[in-house]
Amino acid sequence: MQAAQSGRVRYRILLMLFLVTTVTFADRSSLSIAGTALQAGLGIDAVALGYIFSAFGWAYVIGQIPGGWLFDRFGTKPVYTLALFAWSLLTLLQGFVGWLPTTWAVSSLFLLRLLVGFAGAPCFPGNARVTASWFPSAERATATAIAGSAQYAATALFAPLMGWVVQALGWQFVFIILGCLGLALSLLWLKNLYVPREHPLLGAAELQLLEQGGALVDLDQRSGAGGPQWRHLRLLLTQRTLLGIYLGQYCNNAITYFFLTWFPVYLIQARGMSIVGAGFAAAVPAISGCIGGVLGGLLSDGLLRRGHSLTLARKLPSVFGLLLSCSLVLCIFVESDAAVVALMTLAFFGKGLGSLGWTLVADTAPRQILGLCGGLFNTFGNLAAITTPIIIGYLVSLTGSFDGALLYVGANALLAVVGFTLIVGRIHRLELPADGRSAAA
Structure with a gap:
């Protein structure tokens, strides 16, 4: 009742x-949906496709720390808006590489994927800042889970649609359509994103709810002069x-x-589905992952509101969900496509349930x-x-099978459980002292 009376700007x-x-x-x-058609069109093998898939990741990783620093230095709105516009424009440009000679097309696609990764690097550090400043602690896991569940919603919504686009128009139009959509959204984002104290629709009651609930409403006001120091990296790496x-x-x-x-x-390759069929089949686990992600946040915040510790509230959904995600390994032993989709649906429900990292x-x-830190x-x-x-590209190329790939992914789920249960101790806010040499609860 209090949340309803206080206002709902944070939900916008x-x-x-x-x-x-x-x-x-x-x-x-987008590249995964277009992957098989692109592979055939450009005449590349599984290893080459694996490297093109990974190009995004190389630049995305390199851009994380600079992207996070930019947020702390200049604030959320300008950095995030520029990043959204840039990665959308670069996505659009990928749609035109197919008209280049093959060697140039492969090189250009790899380069553009690198640039998309670098431009998109600030996205999730920015999301963490927005949820930390706009949501009190008891709502933060739910808010983060809803925002994070978009990764599954993207597949559920766009995989069938883009599968049809590939079949009807060609793989190039996947990038053209998504790029134009992102450019339009960047304008909407610029118009609607504010820090809490500057939002024209935020009432006093909702601002008070945020402040009293632990939201960092002044987070962007602290950005600017000085910003974070690079010596803080050592601090973060010793916790x-x-x-x-x-x-x-x-x-x-x-x-x-x-x-x-x-x-x-x-x-498509191991189960013999068509491109459109694979798009619809991929949507089912994606929807399940979306549901699992939202439920994970609701469960975590519900445990916290019922008086359980922050440590239990965050760890329990994470560990249980990741154990469920190991079920994808069972796809090795089943024959029917329906069973594969069912197991993947269970696995990605668990994966969504356990995805509380940004919280x-x-x-x-x-x-x-x-x-x-983000x-x-x-x-x-x-x-x-x-x-x-x-790794999956090499496993598929060397063995001619996806069995090793499924085992590899399942092993990672188990290792994540080890990390949360044996390495992460009590979950608490770290404080940065004036000299920056150590952190304490």
């Missing part, structure tokens, strides 16, 4: 986050809690990037360097964007 901000993150993941997964979270995110993202890159190819960043990062977290997590496509 959450809707914008969801839409932007949906387009972000549609852009980064056991953060190291465990980083490991868990890397392993969780190995599952994500299997889904975003090789999963449609697996359905943990918002809960634990020193408030003065939340962007830098960038470092996403650097570790998105190393999987580099390693997963390449």
